[in-house]
Amino acid sequence: EAGVVQSPRYKIIEKKQPVAFWCNPISGHNTLYWYLQNLGQGPELLIRYENEEAVDDSQLPKDRFSAERLKGVDSTLKIQPAELGDSAVYLCASSLASGTPRNEQFFGPGTRLTVL
């Protein structure tokens, strides 16, 4: 079974440039999460999707961040424009369903973003 796929693995951009990250969850997983992980810290939730609906985006900085999961499968997270403080690892995770015992999250390898 293929795991959660993310691309690119690494991205270096200059501040004020746009950037996009892509995630393909495990087949059949309805719930998809985007997390931000700063160096030496735990992941922080940015947004959670149930199928194509964003059910929790309270921590997403909506002035510069956007996300979509149009067909309820893969998802894209965008930052425009990027700031120096956005340098971090962006993790995608998926699970069968949230709010149930089948709630184990499977993580992708992450995208390491460096903003210069």
Place this chain on the structure above:
Amino acid sequence: AQTVTQSQPEMSVQEAETVTLSCTYDTSENNYYLFWYKQPPSRQMILVIRQEAYKQQNATENRFSVNFQKAAKSFSLKISDSQLGDTAMYFCAFYNTNAGKSTFGDGTTLTVKP
């Protein structure tokens, strides 16, 4: 809101010995799960062990076991017979079943020494 605290930023252990990683949490919820995840250097995060809050029996997975003290809101991870491959960052996570949301601690970096 939930908070998760891992008070040991770094720990080390000799190969084959036992080590315990600490985690405490704060919540008013009754319906939740607790997890330990492992994140090896430059590799993706994987689940180590899961504990349902309504179960009194501590979870075990081979060399990994937890000490779940619900009243004290404590959830420590014990690794027995430590192996070099256990070197990683370990995250404690609280899962709010009603909200479908996880809160992670800041992690403990564990180094297993040969």
